[in-house]
Amino acid sequence: MFKSHVEALRRYARFTELYRQRDRAAQRAIKPLHPDPASWPSDRITVAWLGHSTVLMRLFDTWVITDPVLGRRVGISLGMVQVGVRRLTPPALRVKELPPIDLVLLSHAHFDHLDIPTLRRLPRSSVVVTAPYLGDLLTRFRDVRELAWGETTRVGEIDIEATPAKHWGARMLRDRHRGWGGFLLTVRGRRILFAGDTARTDALRPLAAGGAVDLAIMPIGAYNPWIANHCSPEEAWGMAEQLGTGAFMPVHHSTFRLSREPMAEPLARLHAAAGPDASRIVAATLGETWTMR
Numbered sequence: 480m481f482k483s484h485v486e487a488l489r490r491y492a493r494f495t496e497l498y499r500q501r502d503r504a505a506q507r508a509i510k511p512l513h514p515d516p517a518s519w520p521s522d523r524i525t526v527a528w529l530g531h532s533t534v535l536m537r538l539f540d541t542w543v544i545t546d547p548v549l550g551r552r553v554g555i556s557l558g559m560v561q562v563g564v565r566r567l568t569p570p571a572l573r574v575k576e577l578p579p580i581d582l583v584l585l586s587h588a589h590f591d592h593l594d595i596p597t598l599r600r601l602p603r604s605s606v607v608v609t610a611p612y613l614g615d616l617l618t619r620f621r622d623v624r625e626l627a628w629g630e631t632t633r634v635g636e637i638d639i640e641a642t643p644a645k646h647w648g649a650r651m652l653r654d655r656h657r658g659w660g661g662f663l664l665t666v667r668g669r670r671i672l673f674a675g676d677t678a679r680t681d682a683l684r685p686l687a688a689g690g691a692v693d694l695a696i697m698p699i700g701a702y703n704p705w706i707a708n709h710c711s712p713e714e715a716w717g718m719a720e721q722l723g724t725g726a727f728m729p730v731h732h733s734t735f736r737l738s739r740e741p742m743a744e745p746l747a748r749l750h751a752a753a754g755p756d757a758s759r760i761v762a763a764t765l766g767e768t769w770t771m772r
Contacts, residue, residue, distance in 0.1 A: 511571055512766030516542075516578045524669060524771040526694070528762045529571040531734035532592055534673070534696055535578075538666050541635050543582045545673050545696070547601065548594040549574050553735065556595060563590060564735045567742065571766030574600040582634050585609035586675030587659035588616060588650035591735055606634050610641070610648060610658030628660055638665040642686065644677035646708050669693045669771065672722065676731065678707055679714035684721050691723035693771060694761075699749050700732030703740040712749035726761045726771070727753070733765070 514527040519537045526536045532546040549570040554563015574597060583605050585593055593616060607623045617623045624632050626641035633639065640663040648659035661675035663686060672686070673696045686692065697715040709731070710718065719727050732745040750757045761769040 510764075511569060512764060512768070514571055514766055514768050516572075516576075519768075519770075524666075524671070524694075525768060526696075526728065526762055526771075527571065527766060527768040528728065528730060528764075530566075530568060530765060531732075532586070532676070532698065532730045533570065534728070534730060534762075535572065536671075537578075538637060538664065538671075541581045541637060541666075542578045543584065543637075543664075544577070544580050544601075545584045546586055546592040546675075547574075547580075547583065547597045548591060549597045550594060553590040553594055555590075561596065564737065566734060567736060568734055568765055577601075580605045582637065583607045583620075584639075584662050584673055585613060585617075586644075586661055586673070587646065587648040588613055588654070588657045589648075589676070590650070591737065592676065593650070608632060608634070608639055608641075608662065610660050612648075612654075612657045616650070625658070626660075626662075627658065636666055639663070640665075642672065642674070643680070643682035644675050645680040645682065646676045646678065663692075665689075672696060672724075674698060674715075674718075676708070677710060677718075679710045679718065681721075683718055687722045691725060692719070693724075694726045694728060695719040695722060695724040696728045696730055698731030699729045700740070700745040701738040702745075703738050705738055709738070712745050713752040716749060716752040725759065726769070727759050728762050728769070729760065 519525040521540050524538050533548050534545045536543040551566050552561045552563045580601050607617055607620045611625045611627050614623050628641050628643045631640045642661040642663050644660045646659045648657035649655040662673050664671040670692045671694045672692045699712040699715045701709040702711045733742050
């Protein structure tokens, strides 16, 4: 297992250097927007993509953030230094610009989803809902709830159900016991799916029995060559269609160099897959704010 991880790191280093110039050109084309959470109304649902899988949501009176990763790098912390993958685009908001977070959703323990330096700066009073066997990484928070697939909890007026995913959850080489998945949020009759990381799977299809999903937050990047663990844009769109999704919010793209596809490719392929329904794609630009009507 150790040799396979070393070889994976070597391959990553090779293609990272190969695509460095192409990434720089794509970075120049991205013009981040700056959300203004203070202006978001409390009588509706508003969301903004802050980068990678980090989404800030105001669900009426409750502030929610998903997989908060707002630093310059993700990886192992060695004292004051963090060793790992460098961010290609800045986050749309810094931690100090966030509103007081009521609920943190953590899909799994991978470094690009569970970032300890970011989490350390969130309020201890935030309720954290996460996959099983992640609690030892989250001891600074007073209320940590681990949910297996199908289990539920309630935070304020939000009902939360842990949903399945086709992925894996180990943070290091030897902690393969850790869980992974996504979350279905239901509040005032509205249903929002944060799918976490997943390859193509039919495991989400049963969620349609509870009614259409109003907003699906789906990963669309890091599929080349990791298609066994990350769905392609076409697959993400197809899974959302199975759920009768109204709005589709793409995440997990254009932030870190985790795979070989060009930075702009996932969004281009998503729009092609959506075709005449591309108007249902929302908050696809870094920092873009979208309000559910």
